[in-house]
Amino acid sequence: MATAQNFYELYRRSSVGTALTDTLDDLITDHRIDPQLAMKILANFDRAIAEVLQDKVRSRLTFKGSLHTYRFCDEVWTFQLKNVTFKMENGGQVVSADKVKIVSCTAKPTGNAA
Amino acid sequence: MENIQIPTTLPEVENLIHELYKPNSAETISRIQDVLQRLQKSDEGWQLAQGLLACSSDSVKFFGALTIIVKLNTASLSDNDALSVLQNLITWLINSLGDGSGPIVVRKLCSALVTYFIHYSHTWDRCVRHLLYCLNLNTSVPIDDIDESTPTESFIQALDTPKYFAASWFCTALAEDTEKIDTKSTKYISLHERLLSNAQDVTALMSHSFKIANGTSSTEAQKESIVCLQAWVLYAQRSPKQPLVENLQTLLPPAINGLICDELYESSIELLTDILGDWPDFFTPDQFNSLYSLFESQWSQERYQNLLQGDSDFDAIQFGLFMLAFGAARMNDMMDGNENRAQRFLAGLAGLLTAQGHPVAEDKIFVPALEFWSAFVEHLVDNLYAESSDNLPWDKPPLSQVMQVVSYSWQKIQYPMIDVYNSWDSAERAGFGDARKDVADFLQSVYTISGLPLVSLFVDLILQALSSSAWAELEAASFCLGALSDCVPEGGSCDDILNKVFGSSLFALLHQGHSVVPVRARQTCLYLIERYSDYFGRHAEFLPAALNLLFSAVGDRHLALPSSKSIYTLCSSCRGPLTSEVDAFLEQYSSLRNGTELDSVAEERVVGAIASIIQSITDKARKAESFRRLLILIGIDVDNCLRLRSLGEGALVDPNDTVIHRAFDATQRPTGPVLANDVSLQLAIRALRCLCSIAKGFQAPVDLDSDESSDEEPVDTNLDQVQADIMGILIQFRNLFSSNAEVVDVICTILRAGFSETDPGPFVFPPQAVTGFITGNWQNRIATVVNTASVFVTSLCSGKHKECIAPAICQLFPWVVGLLHQLPEPEDEPELSQYGIEFAERCLAKQSGIVMSQDPKLLEFIFIFAIKLLNGTEPLPKAAAAEFWTTFILLKVDDQDTQATIDNAMSHLGPQLAQSLVHNIGGKASRSELDRLSDPLKKLVVKHIHSQKWLEAALNDPSFPSDKVSAQEKTLFLKKIISLRGSRPTNQVVREFWLACRGSSFAYVS
Secondary structure, three states, X not given: OOOOOOOOOHHHHOHHHHHHHHHHHHHHHOOOXXXXXXXXHXXXXXXXXXXXXXXXXXXXXXXXXXXXXXXXXXXXXXXXXXXXXEEEHHHOOXXXXXXXXXXXXXXXOOOOOO | OOOOOXXXXXXXHHXXXXXXXXXXXXXXXXXXXXXXXXXXXXXXXXXXXXXHHOOOOHHHHHHHHHHHHHHHHHOOOOHHHHXXXXXXXXXXXXXXXXXXXXXXXXXXXXXXXXXXXXXXXXXXXXXXXXXXXXXXXXXXXXXXXXXXXXXXXXXXXXXXXXXXXXXXXXXXXXXXXXXXXXXXXXXXXXXXXXXXXXXXHHXXXXXXXXXXXXXXXXXXXXXXXXXXXXXXXXHHHHOOOHHHHHHHHOOHHHHHHHHHOHHHHHHHHHHHHHHHHHOHHHOOHHHHHHHHHHXXXXXXXXXXXXHHOOOOOHHHHHHHHHHHHHHHHOHHHXXXXXXXXXXXXXXXXXXXXXXXXXXXXXXXXXXXXXXXXXXXXXXXXXXXXXXXXXXXXXXXXXXXXXXXXXXXXXXXXXXXXXXHHHHOXXXXXXXXXXXXXXXXXXXXXXXXXXXXXXXXXXXXXXXXXXXXXOHHHHHHHHHHHHHHHHOOOOOOOOHHHHHHXXXXXXXHHHHOXXXXXXXHXXXXXXXXXXXXHHHHHXXXXXXXXXXXXXXXXXXXXXXXXXXXHHHHHHHHHOOHHHHHHHHHHHHHHHHXXXXXXXXXXXXXXXXXXXXXXXXXXXXXXXXXXXXXXXXXXXXXXXXXXXXXHHOOOOOEEOOOXXXXXXXXXXXXXXXXXXXXXXXXXXXXXXXXXXXXXXXXXXXXXXXXOHHHOOOOOOOOHXXXXXXXXXHHHHHHHHHHHOOOHHHHHHHHHHHXXXXXXXXXXXXXXXXXXXXXXXXXXXXXXXXXXXXXXXXXXXXXXXXXXXXXXXXXXXHHHXXXXXXXXXXXXXXXXXXXXXXXXXXXXXXXXXXXXXXXXXXXXXXXXXXXXXXXXXXXXXXXXXXXXXXHHHHHHHOOOOOHHHHHHHHHHHHHHHHHHHHHHHHHHHHHOOHHHHHHHHXXXXXXXXXXXXXXXXXXXXXXXXXXXXXXXXXXXXXXXXXXXXXXXXXXXXXXXXXXXXXXXXXXXXXXXX
16 A cells, blocks of 8 residues: 655755756756656655665664754754764774754654554 | 558547557557547547447447546536536446446546546535446436435445446545545645545445455455555545544454455455554554454464464465554553553564574565564663663563563574575575664664673673584674674773673684684674774783784685774774784784785785884884885885886786786686786785875874874984885876876875874875975876865865965966866866866965965966856856855955955956856756855855945846846845845845746746
8 A cells, every 4th residue: 555654855955855856957947847747756756765765775874973952843853963973884984074963853754653 | 550540430540449459569559659649639539439438349448438538637628518528427337337348447437437526526526426326227317316315325235246346446546546636735625525525425335345245246345345445544644534534444343354354364454554554543442452352363373373484475474564563553552561462462573583484585574573673672762761771670571572582583693504595596695684784773772771781691692602612603692792882881891791702712713714613603703803892902911812813814715804804993993002013913914915815905904904003103213114114015016016017018927927916806816918017007006005004004093182293303314215215106106007097096095194194104295295296297087186286285274384385385276277277168077177176265265365476367267267167067166166256255364465456356257256146046057056156145245345236237137047037026136135145044035036037847846
């Protein structure tokens, strides 16, 4: 059964999401697709990226940093961290960042959780 | 069928439809479709459909119904015309039920009726009742003629089986197709309201099938009702309305009863599993109780036992998934240890992890079950967070169940015998590996509650496995212990527990080779050493044994990669205690080089590891001597490389020559003679990669206290010589091999390794040497070299040699501009353009005075170049140019002459820059570039008094790229931009203006 679950649009702002949107813009400019199709493609993207990140991505990393600010509003956690170091899986590269913002949403839309 | 003539008669159309459904080439089918679609969309489409539906063939009738759907979707009808279409459609449906038409025709006609409802629902609001009435009378009657006094149930009871199925298909399609229509669109609000007014009739139809007597037709009808219910639940979930939800809830008990009927099992279990997973609140408490009872029934126990005994049929797996969905829906019950019924069920869920077979390859329920348990533990963690975690009742449910799952899961991830593993396909092997990772994740979650006892558990399991030589158990327990390494506290509070493993006979056993411990167990144990490198840092007494073991494994091709990785991690993180071992390690490396099996990646890690130990030697003479010994070993490859290169074109090397072993890894080794030049290149790459690893190993650890670096280090003449030797190698390799991209990349990485260092070292070259080297002759990847120059300038500005900045920029800036000048067009080499303009931006940001004092022709070129990039289409150079202009606009220096030059340049370039920005914002830029382009615009508005004039001129210039915005809108945009004074909302204004310039077609995304 296809689910009626709505998917977050937040991955549209990721680099792959913005690249997709730019490409859809180009296709609309060239009259190769119409905006309705672009909208459906983006909706599919929202679903696909959420599913792929959940089911297919097996890589992981750990990170440490100082928690500067946190808040929980409308079922969304936001953490702002400072001086963060990311340690990749299997002793890979260490990446540092001065500031990191983590936005964390509930995996299932409100009202559908157990 | 070269040219298809447009058919002029019905038989011709029929023939064409038959051709369409015959096996034909894709091209032919596409041409037929084109012709038929033209007919469908023509004014004669209605008559055509009528004619086709009167034919005898199912495929022709199907096409007729499809034509009706096309016409309904494309034509606009008056209400009267629409109603007459409806009458005809119902007539055709009734006729097709009586004339023996196949289900394909009946279903398509039902779809056509639903299409009618979507477009003309205002003329057919009680569609289900009307259709049932017509089916009952076996004729199409006007809507107003419905007998309102008779309940819908009476119409339904009178239907024969084919008519019941048709009504059921219509109701299913009604929910499915309407669900796709946006509920928020004002155009369709009434459609959804009218659909809801039919809910009671639909419920009556579905519940009828569950009441009728037994028999094949009744089972089929029930199956159709379950499918219909699934569609309606999906619709209701999207916009839950109380009466609809209550109506549908009444149908769940018969669906639950359907589970025990073999014919209904599949559709019922799919329906119930989906609802439990997606919308558990749909179930009432009584219905949950029914499900609890069902799970305790004999029927469930049989299914459960079948699953545990390795039944991997679809039905069996479905049952397991159903249990898991129920457990997830009742998670709160499961966490309550006093809920006996829930705890019995939870024990069943733990038992799912004991199903026979290896995960993924044979046991398909293991991964979903483990996912449930991971979620369960996460919930437990959330619940326990506020409570004291001391004295948790681990011997009572649900925590006892969690420990049971830990026990089951580590046993399940033991590797099978090698012949069984080899019989799996690649997906099964990958799936098994992923299942192990899932177990590692699960254990990390459990650690959050249990803490050190979990570490103790796996330590004990390792010791037991060691004593009984149970290698599969040893491997799995070591894997689990390794998974917990990220969780254990840093202070060493679990060292006593770990001592038991690392002080055991483990190292001695592993030393004995494959004949004693199988490869896989050895690999995992070596990985375990790396995972606990912090522990070895605190326990130097175990380090030599661990490293001796690891070095002994590097020469083994199965263990080279895990052992070299562990060597690198241990030596890098425990460098201080290991300085006394450096001679032994150099000996080990030297003897490894003499073998034929030393893998190049493993070698890089080993030399990097030794270099990191040498880096921490405090005695300078000993440090220099150790480094010299390491460099001599690398020098052997360099000498061989140069010797082979000197043999000239066409010279060949025998494949048995020992130099081949150094040039090629075992898997890539050639079997015939190889060109000496090719071998020479491979040796150069290997030597450079080793040098690169050494350079990284020589970098001071990141946590080194910066106060420790001495400012007044005496000049070390030995160091000068070492640097000159290394630089000599780099220059020779650049001159000989810089046409190879990898050579250039590695050379640049070696240089960068020294840039970040504050203390002198073999790779911290004098700035003038670096500048001279960078501006030398390169044959490939010049963009990478330019990027390295940028990093170099930045490092100079933050390092000790500030006096070297000006000479470096004076030499590098003209060199970079010269490279950019050679490009026919700025976007011919986007990477070079990007790095070139980034270099200029960094110089401007760090030393604007020096840049502005350069030759005016160079400056003019770079400014025009940056404008051209901004006008271009390449995203990365454009982003770099936007940053360049942001930096330039903000420039403010104390020196009045330099400031005057900057102001003068800005007044000349301002109009061009404004025009470029306005063109981009006016629709030329990609959507993703807008934020970056807003930056220079914001700075321009704040910093320059003429910015408004420049922007206004650009907006009103005939070359403005869009005709979709009026002069007024442009003026309003400018007014907003100016009044916002460079604040953040400017980005939104820019976005809105870009959208207005592009047009409404681009408003599809929020």
